[in-house]
Amino acid sequence: MGNIWSRFYKKNRAERLEVIEQSNILEEEYLNLVKDNTVLDYDTANNMVENVIGTFSLPFSVVPNFVVDNKSYVIPMVTEEPSVVAACSNAGKIVASSGGFTTTIHDRKMIGHVALYNISDTDSAEQTILKNKDLLLKTANEAYPSIVQRGGGAKDIDIRVLTEDGTTFVVVYLIVDTLEAMGANMLNTMLEALKVSLESLTGGIALMAILSNYATSSLVTSRCAIPFEKLGENGKYLAERIELASKFAQSDVYRAATHNKGIFNGIDSIVIASGNDWRAIESSCQSYAVKDGKYKGLSTWRCDLENNLLIGELTVPMPVASVGGSIGINPSVKVARQILNNPDAKTLAGIITSVGLAQNLAALKALVGDGIQKGHMKLHAKSLAILAGATNDNLDLVVDKLREQKHMNLAIAKQIVSELSN
Numbered sequence: 571m572g573n574i575w576s577r578f579y580k581k582n583r584a585e586r587l588e589v590i591e592q593s594n595i596l597e598e599e600y601l602n603l604v605k606d607n608t609v610l611d612y613d614t615a616n617n618m619v620e621n622v623i624g625t626f627s628l629p630f631s632v633v634p635n636f637v638v639d640n641k642s643y644v645i646p647m648v649t650e651e652p653s654v655v656a657a658c659s660n661a662g663k664i665v666a667s668s669g670g671f672t673t674t675i676h677d678r679k680m681i682g683h684v685a686l687y688n689i690s691d692t693d694s695a696e697q698t699i700l701k702n703k704d705l706l707l708k709t710a711n712e713a714y715p716s717i718v719q720r721g722g723g724a725k726d727i728d729i730r731v732l733t734e735d736g737t738t739f740v741v742v743y744l745i746v747d748t749l750e751a752m753g754a755n756m757l758n759t760m761l762e763a764l765k766v767s768l769e770s771l772t773g774g775i776a777l778m779a780i781l782s783n784y785a786t787s788s789l790v791t792s793r794c795a796i797p798f799e800k801l802g803e804n805g806k807y808l809a810e811r812i813e814l815a816s817k818f819a820q821s822d823v824y825r826a827a828t829h830n831k832g833i834f835n836g837i838d839s840i841v842i843a844s845g846n847d848w849r850a851i852e853s854s855c856q857s858y859a860v861k862d863g864k865y866k867g868l869s870t871w872r873c874d875l876e877n878n879l880l881i882g883e884l885t886v887p888m889p890v891a892s893v894g895g896s897i898g899i900n901p902s903v904k905v906a907r908q909i910l911n912n913p914d915a916k917t918l919a920g921i922i923t924s925v926g927l928a929q930n931l932a933a934l935k936a937l938v939g940d941g942i943q944k945g946h947m948k949l950h951a952k953s954l955a956i957l958a959g960a961t962n963d964n965l966d967l968v969v970d971k972l973r974e975q976k977h978m979n980l981a982i983a984k985q986i987v988s989e990l991s992n
């Protein structure tokens with residue numbers, strides 16, 4: 571498949587669609603959806619959420635030749651931010667030529683909790699709950715029998731006693747194998763069903779029963795090992811500075827926040843394309859970034875000087891799904907999933923985590939090398955030119971002229987457009 575994707579970014583839309591057609595990644599029905607730019611229709615949208623007045627579009631891009639666990643993928647990305655797709659392509663290419671990303675799925679379960687209060691003897695409540703663990707798991711599973719029939723269901727129970735400002739909570743955690751689903755509705759149904767039993771076992775009062783987005787039982791690691799020379803002529807120098815940037819993101823929360831934002835440029839783009847709940851993924855990963863009691867960069871980079879390798883690693887909770895929610899409803903999601911060869915939930919989680927690591931590599935490489943603005947300014951010029959009214963016919967010229975200016979702003983862009991139209 572390699573060659574047909576070469577210089578994809580230089581092609582026009584018709585040529586890009588031809589490559590997609592030649593690559594055979596899309597069945598005819600889905601290829602036609604892309605060709606016609608068919609998106610969510612109003613009636614479907616209106617059945618999904620409330621107060622709908624229309625649908626809202628974002629650019630839909632692809633990144634070819636992205637290698638994860640020895641398989642080559644085309645990555646669908648949905649983002650409004652210039653340079654994210656180019657950066658992912660650039661880093662993905664470097665890693666592909668270094669053997670690709672390798673992933674580990676540590677587990678794939680979801681956690682929810684019932685918080686109880688007004689319990690005088692918390693030790694005895696804890697023991698009673700543990701003694702009745704099998705009964706409670708049975709109750710949870712009876713509340714959502716279809717997931718048990720599919721081979722999943724509630725697997726374990728854990729308890730914590732927490733005190734805040736004079737109030738003590740007995741928190742009962744339910745751990746559920748949700749198989750291919752993210753499982754929010756499944757968990758919430760099971761947890762609701764446990765409320766009455768837990769109240770009668772402990773004598774306490776249930777405050778709430780709800781899924782937790784801190785998905786520490788859905789951890790995924792992506793790793794890559796890049797020979798220094800793949801980073802360019804000054805590869806070793808860049809690799810050492812990327813290692814320093816990694817340490818900086820571990821030590822300074824101001825840097826860590828931006829380091830992680832860069833990772834989410836990639837993660838969010840593919841999570842949105844794959845029809846998953848990106849707020850849930852953001853919430854999971856951002857809370858995981860503070861797991862050591864301090865907010866830190868989620869990825870780490872280190873140099874293996876013996877083997878001349880830059881080694882990157884990203885571990886995050888990635889509870890994405892291949893079914894459920896709006897995944898089967900939105901036609902663009904169906905296209906994106908087919909572009910990815912319809913991965914199951916675990917495979918998708920590995921790909922998404924790898925995209926996050928690629929995006930991080932691209933950002934760090936630019937930051938410790940030429941600086942981030944060099945690449946950004948061209949895209950910024952393009953945005954200004956479009957805002958100033960440049961058309962497809964004069965866009966490149968307006969961008970070139972704008973970049974020759976000492977300062978770039980909308981007024982100057984408008985002046986250039988106006989001069990060219992006279």
Ligand code: NDP
Nearest residue numbers: 716717748749750751752753754755756847850893894895
């Ligand atoms: P769904 O309620 O859509 O449940 C998953 C569906 O997938 C079920 O109907 C299930 O069918 C079906 N299914 C088919 N095959 C499988 C399989 N192999 N494994 C598992 N399920 C299968 O979605 P979720 O419970 O996953 O909840 C996700 C949604 O909840 C998202 O839209 C999210 O935005 C939202 N949400 C998120 C919250 C949060 O993050 N805090 C809170 C509340 C909602 P069957 O029933 O027959 O088993």
